[in-house]
Amino acid sequence: MHITVLGSLNYDMVMFTPRIPLGGETIHADMFATHRGGKGSNQALAIRRLSRPEVQVRMVGRVGTDAFGKELKSGLEAEGIDVSMIVEVDGSSGVAVILVERDGQNRILVSAGANNTVKPTDIDISLLQVGENLTDFLVLQNELPLDVVAKAIQLASRNKVNVVYNPSPMSFTISSWAKSVLSQVNYLIVNESEAQQLCGTEYQDLFKEVHLDGLCESLQPAIASIHTSFALYGTVVITFGSLGVIYSTFGNPLVHCPAFKASKVVDTTGAGDSFLGGFLGAIADGKLVSEAVKYGSAAGSIAVTREGAADGIPFLPEIIDLL
Template identity: 55%
Template sequence: MPHVTILGSLNYDLVTFTSKVPLGGETILSDSFATHCGGKGANQALAVRRLSSPDTVEVRMVGRVGKDAFGVELKDGLENAGVDVSLVEEIEGKSGVAVIIVERSGENRILVSAGANGTFVPDDITSNLFMTDKGKLTDYLVLQNELPLPVIYRAIELGHAKGVNIVYNPSPMDSSVLTSGIIKKISYLIVNETELSQLIGVEISNEDIQDHERLIKKIRTLYDKFLFSRTVIVTLGGKGVIAFTNKGESFYIQAFEAEKVVDTTGAGDSFLGAFVGAVADGKNVKVAIERGAAAGAIAVSREGAADSIPFLEETRELLKK
């Protein structure tokens, strides 16, 4: 059975919904407030679990929480969802926290306090991370940028050396340290248009996004050697998805229309979870992207990050329409 390991952050989300974002020094009343289990790592672990069959794909989370009430809730939430949390450590100190302001348009602003997530150092990344409880190598390692970057790059180097498929979503982006040498060790690089622009150092305009053939040609012509030794997937929100595969293919997948855009917070993680779940289950890149696009469209119609992540059957129903 394919095995997916997610190394990343676990944050407790404090979410405020508002029709107006306050200016400096201004105090306003919000529309509502909610709390959720989150963190990009935990959200992606939950997404892979929800958007793949437990009969065909195993999912494990690797991370750290503090010995506080938030940590208990974060760990229990994943375990109750069917994620293996045997490598989620409880350490002295506070769990990671994210303060999220969501406008009624669906746009969000996020401030993250790393807490326990920030205690990782490169020497913490050992071969044990890549071994399952059955003594075999994990098949896929999913990474983001909410742990210290030297830790992430150590995981990429070691995972690649062992032959593990690396899925990397470099968010929040720091393009200054993401070299072509690192990218070439990644099996699937997943970025949005803003992250792509930062990565390649060229602005992606609205005209480029509207004309996906133009965007494909622009990126491939300028950065073929740098980016496309591996599969690169560019999510464009409601404008669809562009992909470049390690076989030299490039194609565009149209976005599914969301019933209503309520909150975009969990859309990217839902896309990634559905994509990884499908690839781990033996689906090709195009089919996996279609599943991801369907999951993202459902997620933006709901509030919250983890709470908005759909289930596999929901995406299958949308794909049938």
């Protein structure tokens, strides 16, 4: 089994603060830390940690020629990830500045750096090739240019490679671009706010007062609209934090998976990436979506108890113990 991740690599600089300062205000932070990050890199790491050892994981992306780039690449390699398709380009690597409040909520500023140098012309069949075969899954996010993401999805779909797409940060709504791309996705993984943006305006109010008891019933028409609007016949998975996860396949009712209770929320950065890693690791192991969602939820519940997007990602044995 082989999984390829095409996406961003960022160096994270994290400031832990009692609160976000007001305009023109300076306050003392609780702590400062640095971590390897970027949604692409984080997801590659999460998939590696949360998959069986025989699953091969490859990261495809770009870093700068600065010290950050060298650390980003070597860190993934040390985890057993294939970094042969991470290209160094002149200039700076991607950098994220993250402010984390004491309740665990975060705010993130990203400078794309080398990530923005990837062009659609760089996307060809070599992205999917693994020796004489093709990769089994292609994983993408939205921290590379959207025209690059679109071309990669179309390439994978034409070659019958499973596409796992986490459109974060959300940079589109219902549009011809989204319709042409999402119809080719096998697994669409989004959080609550991203799902809300994908729904038509007539359904968006349904998300304002969702609660555990009526989660599936109240949101059924909204999620059905995602399937029909984008001709998305694959699986839609939506995370709702402490309310759990719902998932749907075209023409079928929503299914709810309760959340695993986190012992203490320290940092929510990277929780979604951990969910994706746990989910896809289980899918790659041949498990059904119903079981894979539990793996992802367990991974996310552990990740929020730890500091750092990459450092907080758990390992497969921890998930198995929790399940």
